[in-house]
Amino acid sequence: MSIIEIKNIKKVYNEKTVPVHAVNDIDLNIEEGEFTAIVGPSGCGKTTFLNMVGGLDVPTSGSVKIDGQDISGLSSKQLIDFRLHHIGFVFQAYNLIPVLTAAENVAFIMELQGVSKKEREKRAQELLDQVGIGDKFNSRPNQLSGGQQQRVAVARALASKPKFILADEPTANLDSQATGDLLDMMADLNKKLNITFLFATHDQRVMDRARRIVTLTDGEISSDELRK
Amino acid sequence: MNIKISWKNVWRNKLRSLIIIIAIAIGLFGGVFTNSFFVGMTSQRVNSVISNETANIQIHHPSFLLDESINNGMDNSNTIIEKIKPIKGIKGISERLNESGMASTAEANTGVMINGIDPTKEIHVTAISKKIIQGEYLNPETKIPILIGKKLAKKLKTDIGDKVILSMADGKGEVVYAAFKVQGIYNTNNDMFDGLQVFVLKSELQQLLKTPQNYVTEIAISMENDDLTQTAKSEIEDLLNKEINSKEIIVQDWKEIDPSLDLMIQTMDTFAWFFIIIILIALAFGIINTMTMVVMERTQELGMLMAIGMNKKRIFSMILWETVFLSLVGAVFGLTISALVIGYFGKAGLDLSVFGQGMTAFGMDTIIYTKTSIDFYFTVGILVFITAIIASIFPARHALRLEPAEAVRD
Ligand SMILES: Nc1ncnc2c1ncn2[C@@H]1O[C@H](COP(=O)(O)OP(=O)(O)OP(=O)(O)O)[C@@H](O)[C@H]1O
Numbered sequence: 321m322s323i324i325e326i327k328n329i330k331k332v333y334n335e336k337t338v339p340v341h342a343v344n345d346i347d348l349n350i351e352e353g354e355f356t357a358i359v360g361p362s363g364c365g366k367t368t369f370l371n372m373v374g375g376l377d378v379p380t381s382g383s384v385k386i387d388g389q390d391i392s393g394l395s396s397k398q399l400i401d402f403r404l405h406h407i408g409f410v411f412q413a414y415n416l417i418p419v420l421t422a423a424e425n426v427a428f429i430m431e432l433q434g435v436s437k438k439e440r441e442k443r444a445q446e447l448l449d450q451v452g453i454g455d456k457f458n459s460r461p462n463q464l465s466g467g468q469q470q471r472v473a474v475a476r477a478l479a480s481k482p483k484f485i486l487a488d489e490p491t492a493n494l495d496s497q498a499t500g501d502l503l504d505m506m507a508d509l510n511k512k513l514n515i516t517f518l519f520a521t522h523d524q525r526v527m528d529r530a531r532r533i534v535t536l537t538d539g540e541i542s543s544d545e546l547r548k
Numbered sequence: 549m550n551i552k553i554s555w556k557n558v559w560r561n562k563l564r565s566l567i568i569i570i571a572i573a574i575g576l577f578g579g580v581f582t583n584s585f586f587v588g589m590t591s592q593r594v595n596s597v598i599s600n601e602t603a604n605i606q607i608h609h610p611s612f613l614l615d616e617s618i619n620n621g622m623d624n625s626n627t628i629i630e631k632i633k634p635i636k637g638i639k640g641i642s643e644r645l646n647e648s649g650m651a652s653t654a655e656a657n658t659g660v661m662i663n664g665i666d667p668t669k670e671i672h673v674t675a676i677s678k679k680i681i682q683g684e685y686l687n688p689e690t691k692i693p694i695l696i697g698k699k700l701a702k703k704l705k706t707d708i709g710d711k712v713i714l715s716m717a718d719g720k721g722e723v724v725y726a727a728f729k730v731q732g733i734y735n736t737n738n739d740m741f742d743g744l745q746v747f748v749l750k751s752e753l754q755q756l757l758k759t760p761q762n763y764v765t766e767i768a769i770s771m772e773n774d775d776l777t778q779t780a781k782s783e784i785e786d787l788l789n790k791e792i793n794s795k796e797i798i799v800q801d802w803k804e805i806d807p808s809l810d811l812m813i814q815t816m817d818t819f820a821w822f823f824i825i826i827i828l829i830a831l832a833f834g835i836i837n838t839m840t841m842v843v844m845e846r847t848q849e850l851g852m853l854m855a856i857g858m859n860k861k862r863i864f865s866m867i868l869w870e871t872v873f874l875s876l877v878g879a880v881f882g883l884t885i886s887a888l889v890i891g892y893f894g895k896a897g898l899d900l901s902v903f904g905q906g907m908t909a910f911g912m913d914t915i916i917y918t919k920t921s922i923d924f925y926f927t928v929g930i931l932v933f934i935t936a937i938i939a940s941i942f943p944a945r946h947a948l949r950l951e952p953a954e955a956v957r958d
């Protein structure tokens with residue numbers, strides 16, 4: 321069974337006025353352990369697609385199954401809970417709570433899940449070590465570089481023990497050095513811990529590292545290639 | 549961690565938070581200080597009426613309340629006094645003989661209220677003896693002494709040692725008159741009182757009006773402490789139950805004697821609360837405005853929090869706590885300043901002598917000692933808390949309407 325099964329999903333914005341077919345009839349399966357990039361020109365529907373996979377948005381039609389569970393029928397309240405327990409998110413920016421330290425940001429999501437304080441603190445430290453900034457656990461986001469902030473975001477995404485991590489343009493605000501380091505770290509997590517990553521990007525450096533590239537054109541899949 | 553985030557969020561935009569905190573502090577200070585001013589003024593007025601004019605409790609013949617005439621007195625004042633004397637907390641009891649009449653000098657004449665008193669007893673009941681600004685208090689050793697108010701002295705153009713003729717009707721309705729010598733001039737700061745009330749020796753008034761030894765029109769009772777007035781009053785009513793039932797006497801506390809005082813207390817109280825409520829409503833709009841700006845500014849962050857799994861209840865409580873903290877910091881600040889300033893003017897007094905003339909016409913002191921109870925601060929604190937909760941509903945609703953997919957895109 322695939323970890324993500326997408327069947328005929330469509331997203332139409334402004335259905336009643338000027339319909340925009342942002343995602344048009346996409347079928348896609350993602351297996352556990354993939355390191356996949358959704359690519360394509362700006363406006364092709366990457367974010368819209370990723371949001372539906374992540375339960376942030378509801379498809380106009382079609383179904384999204386995560387680990388066998390159809391999430392297209394869930395209420396917005398149920399979706400919040402589903403996201404909390406099953407999906408990790410890394411965004412382009414505004415990933416962290418500015419008033420909390422790196423460790424507190426990572427611990428925060430575990431608190432939402434009801435993990436005990438002791439366990440939270442232990443795991444937050446472990447995760448920050450794993451993403452390579454264990455020494456920054458007491459720093460606040462504005463004391464960290466963009467790359468370090470994205471590492472904390474990855475640690476936070478991992479903290480909830482999700483089925484997979486969705487990352488929408490995670491490198492868009494980073495220079496090549498930081499991008500390279502972040503990708504190394506994520507590829508490492510993928511290889512060693514079999515963490516599934518699904519990116520939306522038009523960053524060539526991300527594409528170069530992806531093992532599967534799904535290209536969207538006008539909301540439809542125009543190519544789906546496996547590498548290596 | 550939710551509450552910790554809310555508290556820290558208050559300080560993210562220090563300038564904006566400080567502005568609303570200062571607005572809250574100034575608003576509350578204005579409300580609380582105004583209240584303390586009116587409470588101080590009212591309680592001074594009440595205390596001065598009790599100590600200079602009414603005492604705490606008075607006993608009369610019921611008809612005296614309708615017609616303050618020498619005919620409406622009580623016969624056995626000595627037995628009444630013997631009965632009530634042992635009651636706990638009584639500071640003094642003074643029997644008086646009252647009659648309205650005319651005071652005349654060569655220059656002018658005017659209507660007055662004549663109080664025949666026993667100065668040695670009156671001294672424990674009212675503070676007139678301490679309000680003498682010229683001459684001296686009534687001395688029972690002297691002949692035909694009279695004590696008049698500053699206002700009356702001016703009206704009659706009279707001075708210490710001058711003669712004043714008092715004329716009045718005796719019990720049979722015949723006009724009697726006699727000359728008195730001004731022994732002292734008093735000033736209570738209440739022009740109405742000072743222009744009307746004159747004090748003479750009860751024994752001399754008795755002779756003039758040809759009334760019996762134990763016949764008086766008024767028995768005034770002062771208490772060690774006004775808190776004891778109500779219990780003392782009911783004790784007196786129990787002891788004099790028979791006389792009350794047969795309509796020979798009536799017992800009244802100062803609120804009943806001067807209903808305008810109670811009205812004043814309640815009006816001031818209502819006014820003070822009204823003022824505080826208006827201020828809180830204004831502050832609520834300021835708080836709503838600030839917190840709405842906060843929510844709009846944090847759209848992406850709120851979107852991210854919803855995306856990663858923070859539910860609406862938690863989002864709501866995060867904004868609610870931030871609003872409450874912001875408001876309570878303002879409240880603590882404002883109430884502390886209020887306490888300090890009120891404490892200062894409570895000791896030093898607020899000198900309003902610039903408006904002095906107008907104030908004394910209403911019986912008000914020219915120096916007001918601000919006064920507030922701990923309860924009042926506490927209640928205001930709770931009201932701010934409630935205001936904050938209500939004010940937080942609007943920005944919180946705004947936040948809850950955000951769609952995470954839209955919010956993270958912005
Ligand atoms: N809320 C919305 N209402 C209407 N149209 C929308 C809305 N959100 C997105 N769109 C449209 O849907 C299409 C797909 O947008 P989407 O953001 O998914 O593209 P994208 O591939 O992520 O672009 P980019 O690379 O710039 O991030 C675009 O034409 C966009 O204008």
Ligand SMILES: [Mg+2]
Nearest residue numbers: 366367368520
């Ligand atoms: Mg996008």
